[in-house]
Amino acid sequence: MTKTLITIDDKEVEAAEGMTVLEAAQSVGIAIPTLCHNEKLEPYGGCRICTVEAEVNGRKKLVVSCVYPVEQNLVVRTRTEKVNRVRKMILELLLSHAPDSKQLQDLAKIYGADKDRFEKEASFCIHCGLCVRYCAEVKKKNAVGFINRGAKREINFNPELAVKECWNCKECFPLCPTAALQAAYVFIEAQISSTPSFEFEKN
Amino acid sequence: MNNERVDQIIEKHNGEANSLIQVLLEVQNENRWLPRQALERISEKLQVPLTRIQHIATFYKAFSLVPKGRHEIHICMGTACHVRGSQNVLDAVKNLTGINPGETDLDLKFSLETVNCLGCCALGPVMEIDGQIHGKLSPADTAGALKKYE
Ligand code: SF4
Numbered sequence A: 001m002t003k004t005l006i007t008i009d010d011k012e013v014e015a016a017e018g019m020t021v022l023e024a025a026q027s028v029g030i031a032i033p034t035l036c037h038n039e040k041l042e043p044y045g046g047c048r049i050c051t052v053e054a055e056v057n058g059r060k061k062l063v064v065s066c067v068y069p070v071e072q073n074l075v076v077r078t079r080t081e082k083v084n085r086v087r088k089m090i091l092e093l094l095l096s097h098a099p100d101s102k103q104l105q106d107l108a109k110i111y112g113a114d115k116d117r118f119e120k121e122a123s124f125c126i127h128c129g130l131c132v133r134y135c136a137e138v139k140k141k142n143a144v145g146f147i148n149r150g151a152k153r154e155i156n157f158n159p160e161l162a163v164k165e166c167w168n169c170k171e172c173f174p175l176c177p178t179a180a181l182q183a184a185y186v187f188i189e190a191q192i193s194s195t196p197s198f199e200f201e202k203n
Numbered sequence B: 001m002n003n004e005r006v007d008q009i010i011e012k013h014n015g016e017a018n019s020l021i022q023v024l025l026e027v028q029n030e031n032r033w034l035p036r037q038a039l040e041r042i043s044e045k046l047q048v049p050l051t052r053i054q055h056i057a058t059f060y061k062a063f064s065l066v067p068k069g070r071h072e073i074h075i076c077m078g079t080a081c082h083v084r085g086s087q088n089v090l091d092a093v094k095n096l097t098g099i100n101p102g103e104t105d106l107d108l109k110f111s112l113e114t115v116n117c118l119g120c121c122a123l124g125p126v127m128e129i130d131g132q133i134h135g136k137l138s139p140a141d142t143a144g145a146l147k148k149y150e
């Protein structure tokens, strides 16, 4: 496999072709924050917290490191002022959805993000897609999915599958950066058990 | 819509998963909404998980997971129609049908939706019913237009 030579934070890094910038950074111990990334899953690029500055042919631009492939002579900077500013903003926006998320609060401390900057719209889910993708890609059960779009998007358990599969799995719970996932499942559980004759209307 | 008809539509598209949206559109057009039993059938035949189909069916406005009326009313609330009085048209339709945007009446006669531009601003305020354009409407014209539909 051909090697690609790139520079990350003034460090020369030899990356394998097809690697993402995030993987290359991790291979030499440079930490980039991530929320929606998980090695077991396909790259997704949903949360944008892993944004870094990349310089190609003398031009600088912001790229999403968990999906951006390495290329020869790429120069990456992971902690510039601009990057920090972008991450701070992303965190403030996400915190308006999930103000109590420990993971977000920890990052907020690092980047000086103010969790009260934006009005709370506590939907709790930050749409990282970890639960949905884990269930589809690793467990191949598709018990949980997204519904709707834009500001109305939310996760949704398929009740019939949830009773069958989720009780014994729950592997997606610890992946969630907020508590939304567990809450959604508990909710569906409660719905199912409170209506013993629960059956979806067959239209 | 019965399963045989759903199967026919699926077959027309050779049962390929990448025709999912086409299949959904055809069921939607014929049946005016997507019943759960049809989605389950499609999921089984095309081998696409139900949660995925649900995501797609709730993503596009063209699909409905609840029954729709025989006639679909779209009232344009875009800028041009707005300044030409689309709110009065909307109010008149709401009064006459007794439903709000996004709803369907009990007799399944009308469904009402507001849209942001129908592309014929010069005709504003515009109302479209089943694809037919009614332009330059006054609230009184609106009532007249609705009467034509059974
Ligand atoms: S429920 Fe949690 S894991 Fe699932 S998409 Fe939302 S934030 Fe991510």
Ligand code: FES
Pocket (backbone or CB within 6 Å): A033, A034, A035, A036, A037, A044, A045, A046, A047, A048, A049, A050, A051, A064, A065, A066, A067
């Ligand atoms: S970790 Fe890269 S976009 Fe979420």
